[in-house]
Amino acid sequence: MDYLQLATQYLEPKLQGKYIYLDSILPILQTLDSDFEITEIGKSVQGRGIHQVKIGKGTTKILMWSQMHGNESTTTKGLFDFFNFLKSDNEIAKRIKSDYTLLCIPMLNPDGAFLYTRENANKVDLNRDAFNATQPEMQILHSIYKSFQPDYCYNLHDQRTIFGTEGFNLPATVSFLSPAFNESRDYNDVRLKAIHVINKMNSVLQCYIPNQVGRFDDGYNVNCTGDYFTTQNTPTVLFEAGHFVGDYDRDIVRKFIFISLLSSFSDSYENVIVDKELNNYLNIPQNNKCFYDFIYKNVKIIENNVEKIINFAAQYSEVVIEGHLKFIATIVNIDELDNYEGHIEYDCEEGLFLSKGLHNPILNEKADFFINNLTEFNNGVKII
Incomplete structure (x- = not known):
C-alpha cells in the first residue's frame, strides 16, 4: 500500500x-x-x-x-x-x-x-x-x-x-x-x-x-x-x-x-x-x-573591546497578528551549542556581526543583523 x-x-x-x-x-x-x-x-x-x-x-x-x-x-x-x-x-x-x-x-x-x-x-x-x-x-x-x-x-x-x-x-x-x-x-x-x-x-x-x-x-x-x-x-x-x-x-x-x-x-x-x-x-x-531553528557558526564579535569567534542560535516564536500567523525569529542561545543542530545553519566565515550598532548578539533580540556590514539576515534568514 x-x-x-x-x-x-x-x-x-x-x-x-x-x-x-x-x-x-x-x-x-x-x-x-x-x-x-x-x-x-x-x-x-x-x-x-x-x-x-x-x-x-x-x-x-x-x-x-x-x-x-x-x-x-x-x-x-x-x-x-x-x-x-x-x-x-x-x-x-x-x-x-x-x-x-x-x-x-x-x-x-x-x-x-x-x-x-x-x-x-x-x-x-x-x-x-x-x-x-x-x-x-x-x-x-x-x-x-x-x-x-x-x-x-x-x-x-x-x-x-x-x-x-x-x-x-x-x-x-x-x-x-x-x-x-x-x-x-x-x-x-x-x-x-x-x-x-x-x-x-x-x-x-x-x-x-x-x-x-x-x-x-x-x-x-x-x-x-x-x-x-x-x-x-x-x-x-x-x-x-x-x-x-x-x-x-x-x-x-x-x-x-x-x-x-x-x-x-x-x-x-x-x-x-x-x-x-x-x-x-x-x-x-x-x-x-537537540535542535534550534537557526544556528550561525564562526561569527566574529567584539565584546568588551575583545574580538572572538562564536556560534549562536535563533528560534522562531509564533504570533497571530491581524488574523495571520507570523514566525518571529529571536536570538536564544549564544556560544553554548555543543550537541545542537540547526534546522537551518549558516557558516559566517568569521565575518563581523552588526546589529543596532553593536558587534555582539543580544539574547531575546530579534534575529535581524548584518555580517561584515554586507550580508543581511532578516528574521533569521539570509537575504540573497
Whole structure:
C-alpha cells in the first residue's frame, strides 16, 4: 500500500498552515456525509462549540481528541484528511467502519485555537487538568470517555521544532508514547496494548521518514490526560507531530499523521507478544532536545573591546497578528551549542556581526543583523 499517495489524495485542501480554529473546521464538518454523526457536545469557557464526529459501527471503540492545546493543529489537519479517506469507497475504509467505532473530538480547546495559545481561555493547560477536571473542556472529555467507554484512546498533539531523535540527530517528525500508569513507569497489559499500536505505526513510518520517529518521555503525572486514562485501564497512545525539513506550516507532517492513523488499523489489536513488542518499542529512539531553528557558526564579535569567534542560535516564536500567523525569529542561545543542530545553519566565515550598532548578539533580540556590514539576515534568514 502506498500510504503517502493516499495521504496526498485525501488531503483536505481547506485546512492549510498552522492557524486552525473553529471557523476553519465548521464548514468542513457540514460536508461530512451521512456515515458521520456530528454532535455539539458542549461549550468552551468563551462559549464556542465543541463537537464530536462519530463514524463506524464496529465493536472496537476508539476515542480521539485533537487541539487540546489550541496552538497544536497538525493532528487536526491529519484527522480531517483521515475523515476524507473514511468517506471514500476504499475497501480499507469500509473495513475500518465495519470493525471499529471511532469517536473523534477534532478541537477540544476552541478558545485556545482562536487565541493561538496552549492554554484555554482561563489560562489553564488542559493537559494538566485530567485528574481534577476543573475546566469545562476537560469535563466534556471526561463525560464522553465515561459514556463511550473506549477500548483505546488517541491523544493528538504537536511538539516543538527543538526535538530530534536521540543517536541520529534528525528531526523528530512524529513521536509516540504509551503513557505510564504509575511512578515506577512499569509496563502492564494496558501499556503493552498501546505499545502494539505504536509499533505498527512506527514500522510503516520508517519507510517514509527513517530514524525520524521518536519516543516521548514517559515520566508519570496523573494530571496529564494520557497518564490519567492509562490509570483508568484504557490503552492510550500519545501522538506528537513534529518538524520535517522546511515544513514550518506542517503541511507535509500532516501526511505522516494521516499515515500513522491509517496504519494503526492495519491488523488486529490482539495477540501481543510481550518481549518482542516491548523491545521494538524501546528501540524507538527517545526524543532529544537537540535542535534550534537557526544556528550561525564562526561569527566574529567584539565584546568588551575583545574580538572572538562564536556560534549562536535563533528560534522562531509564533504570533497571530491581524488574523495571520507570523514566525518571529529571536536570538536564544549564544556560544553554548555543543550537541545542537540547526534546522537551518549558516557558516559566517568569521565575518563581523552588526546589529543596532553593536558587534555582539543580544539574547531575546530579534534575529535581524548584518555580517561584515554586507550580508543581511532578516528574521533569521539570509537575504540573497
